[in-house]
Amino acid sequence: MLQLAVQFLLYASVIKSFEESEDEQLDTLIKEVMECYPSTASFAISAVKEGRVEYNRAYGKANIEKGVDATENTRFTIGSISKSFTSYVTGKQVIDGQFDWKENVVDLFAKKGISMSFRGPMRKKFCNLEDALAHRTGLHGYGWLLNNNVDVTRAQWTTTYLPQFEQLMEMREGWYYNNWLYTMLGYLADLYSGTTYEHMVKRTIFGPLEMSQSMFVSDQEYDELDDAEFAVPYRQGRDETSLYPVPRHAMKYIASQNPAGGIVSTAGDMAKYMIGILNALSKQEDAVLNRTILEHITKPRLKMDGYQAFAKKPQFPETFDESFYAYGYQTGSYRGYDMIHHGGATMGHYSFITMVPSLQLGVFSVISGSDLHRENISRMQMPIQLYILDRMMGLDPWLDKDKICTFPDTWKSNAPPSQQYKPRDSHFSDILFRKTANFSDSEYNGSLKSIPNPEIYVGKFSNPSFPDVIDVSWVGEERELKFSLGESNGTIAGLRDGRLEFVVDRPTDPLNFPTEDKSRVFLKYTFSHTISDNVKIESVEAELVSEKYIFKLNSCSRTRSRFPLIVISLVCRLFLSG
Secondary structure (H helix, E strand, O other): OHHHHHHHHHHHHHOOOOOHHHHHHHHHHHHHHHHHOOOEEEEEEEEEEOOEEEEEEEEEEEEOOOOEEOOOOOEEEOHHHHHHHHHHHHHHHHHOOOOOOOOEHHHHHHHOOOOOOOOOHHHHHHOEHHHHHOOOOOEOOOHHHOOOOOOOOHHHHHHHHHHHOOEOOOOOOOOOOOHHHHHHHHHHHHHHHOOOHHHHHHHHHHOOOOOOOOEEOOOHHHHOOOOOOEOOOEEEOOOOOOEEEOOHHHHHHHHHHHHHHOEEEOHHHHHHHHHHHHHHHOOOOOOOOOHHHHHHHOOOOEEOOOOOOOEOOOOOOOOEEEEEEOOOOEEEEEOOEEEEEEEEEOOOEEEEEEEEHHHOEEEEEEEEEOOEOOOOOEOOHHHHHHHHHHHHHOOOOOOOHHHHHOOOHHHHOOOOHHHOOOOOOOOOOOHHHHHOEOOOHHHOOOOHHHOOOHHHHOEEEEEOOEEEEEEEEEEOOOOEEEEEEOOEEEEEEEEEOOEEEEEEOOOOOOOOOOOOOOOOEEEEEEEEEEEEOOOOOOEEEEEEOOEEEEEEEOOOOOOOOOOOEEEEEEEEEEEEOO
């Protein structure tokens, strides 16, 4: 009995609620930090402890142009945090006996009369649900395609395009992030539940947890949200202070990928979600969510190769390490406590969720805009989350306003060379920074008149792995030749050294990467067109620095060329900013 009393006192000494004065201190800190990051238009955050909401506030403007403030009722897309909802729904189907965790994916579709497959005999024979959930299939992720305007259903992605995805490594050889596998899991939910994936999420999670302000980008109620109810997504412009809005309709591009990133919610609803998870994992009798499912999907499965800790001793005062993957969750530790975590990103919205199950603590946050450091880490959201966790743990925070406003440079600049902070792995290699080339505006002095037979470039381009995503067309009375890739649009600047140059004014994910020296650079897509006597374009090859994609033209003009066979390289140079 004495031992139990001591354990309780130790536990109680760790957990600490926010006092009113601390509420005010946190409120002041967030406002001051937001002034350090003018590329953040709005910010919402909630914190929970032992089944209670400790903090839930919103800051900034939901709509800058109209001067509308963000409120506790303002919704944001939560991006890939949606994957944890999908893994739970998959677990619910397992619990209900619809299939098993280790059941072969190809066989599961075959049982429903659906023909689908994967590249590689081992993947066809052995790939199961857990391989898809843990991102260990070895298939290419094609992450840049997620936010582009492609009108394809989950069924089409799964049966037509996913079977053509290229292999980057052998199955179960390592970790490689893949949104499309979660899209596939949503299609399985459609087939086996007798309803839809979206309805299953609403029935098993939204409804029981009373997440009344949550929805999907495909829902009609999303279309009906007013200016105060949905935060306009903003992207960072060509400097660190300018922002431009992303059209709301662009968020609907991910509708068929709802299982990978299509949930819309508020910080308050996400507080309810965290409480539901933490209550179940701490074995509360009144827990709403299923503990067996959550224990299974939050168990670490494999190391995320190349993924570095957000902060790590000895360079940083504390370690926050989330380098293992479960099913829709990253796992690791903070301050010696096991924790679960995940981030989410859509065009203009970035979010994080962090929970410490043993202490029943959780923090969720989301921004419209950008707080990414040039090394692809969150400068504002994650430090604020760690500050809040420290306060709720009863510990002295190692981060304050000044350190958050300069994160992570305070520790990066003072570290010896052997401990210098290295860029966290993104889905594009750090070669991105070394291969980009600088150009001046004066180089863009070509004209359409200098391009022989420009009509041969008109058409839509696709490849077996994904549908028409690149469109080259004539636009306007002056017959400008335009290039489009989703929301990215460009105009021909001229022909230079056999290269057709496009200038893209407004790149979208994942084209808008920061650069090492914060200077303007050009990121290149290269298309190699083979032109024969009658068939003008047979194929197009696109290269995004360290990743290569092969396209084939679906339709094109068939006018006679003066040359029997030539190869032309088309380069799309995209303006980026740091």
